[in-house]
Amino acid sequence: MWRRVGGALIAGVLLMAASLSPALAQNVRVTVNGTPITDVQIAQRVKLFALEGNQGGTRGATEQLIDEAIQMSEAKRLGITVSNAQVDEALLQVARNLRVSQDRLVQIMQQAGVNMETLKDRLRAAVAWNAVTQVAVMPQVQLDGAALDQQAANQINDFERFDYILKEIIFVGAGSGARSGQANNYRSKFNGCDGAVNLSLNYTDAAVIDIGRRHATQLPEALAKELAGLNVGGITKPRVVEQGVSMLAICEKTQADDLTFVKGELEAEAGNSALETRAKEYMANLRSQAKIIYN
Structure with missing residues (x-):
């Protein structure tokens, strides 16, 4: 009996589905x-x-x-x-x-x-x-390398025409006011990169980090402008960063027009535009x- 009822039920469902299928x-x-x-x-x-x-x-x-x-x-x-x-x-x-x-x-x-x-x-x-x-x-997609070089050269400012070897002096920790005071004290006594580490030993939680070679075009504009106005042995004003208070010291400074990073940005921009068009x-x-x- 259940088999007959089940069969009838399935047949009914199939008929209903068939009747609805055109809609x-x-x-x-x-x-x-x-x-x-x-x-x-x-x-x-x-x-x-x-x-x-x-x-x-x-x-x-x-x-x-x-x-x-x-x-x-x-x-x-x-x-x-x-x-x-x-x-x-x-x-x-x-x-x-x-x-x-x-x-x-x-x-x-x-x-x-x-x-x-x-x-x-x-x-x-x-x-x-x-x-x-x-x-x-x-x-x-092909880009005009010479045109990009010229465009990059035109975008370089006077303060971006330097190559540096830098050290970062960082006063680690919260309380930027107190840390800035110590950083300014350090800055007043700073006498070049060779003595940077020894000088830092007189302060609590002060670290000296070798940044290495950086071209001005790799740096934030405000920092590049400040460094351009300093000579070898100079040190920037303290600035608050995520880790604490930081300063950059110039160990070497040479004049050099490095278009690598500016051209790289221009190349990416031009390439994306040309690729989109193509x-x-x-x-x-x-x-x-x-x-x-x-x-």
Whole structure:
């Protein structure tokens, strides 16, 4: 008897599911290189847009999904795969950027009616596209080294044209007022780097640290300006740092235009800009060649 009732119940559930299936069916709205994009995906992306304050609506969501399908297709062509672990790490980074826990992010998404797979799909495409740009686009980016040298040289100020060998004298501990008083006392008696350690022995919790060679462009601007006005054997005014109160002593000082660090920053900035421009061109070319069918 129970077998007959159980069988009837299962049959009823199957009939109900069959009767509901047309209403739950997903309709394909766009096909991109053979990859379908459904109305459900578009609706979910619209909800994600709304959660982010993006006013792109249905059209914007559709176009973004088309771009992502093209990006994933290109990644596949290049043999690039994105693991679930990479997607999970990207998701964790999103939560960190929003300063919420991952559980709270999931809760926010659910309250907005957004399936987590919607965000994961976008993150997967972003990770894949980043890999594509590294493999296929970056080798095409070339920077004008001579122009960067000239630009870096133009940005060097007079106080940044020195190379130093430095020692740090630090008075460790809390109570910056008292520590600053001791530091100023040390500074008044300072007579060059050779005697820095012996002089520090007259003070409680004072340490001398060999900083080594530093170019002015590696130092904070205010500190570089102060050092530029001092000669060998000079020592900066006390400044409060995390560990206590610190001063820098000049053991050697030579004039040297080192463009390494300034040029490095300019190169990174120019490289990022050039890479972004070239990636947009690469994407535009992929899109022009893609087979996009709107239903």
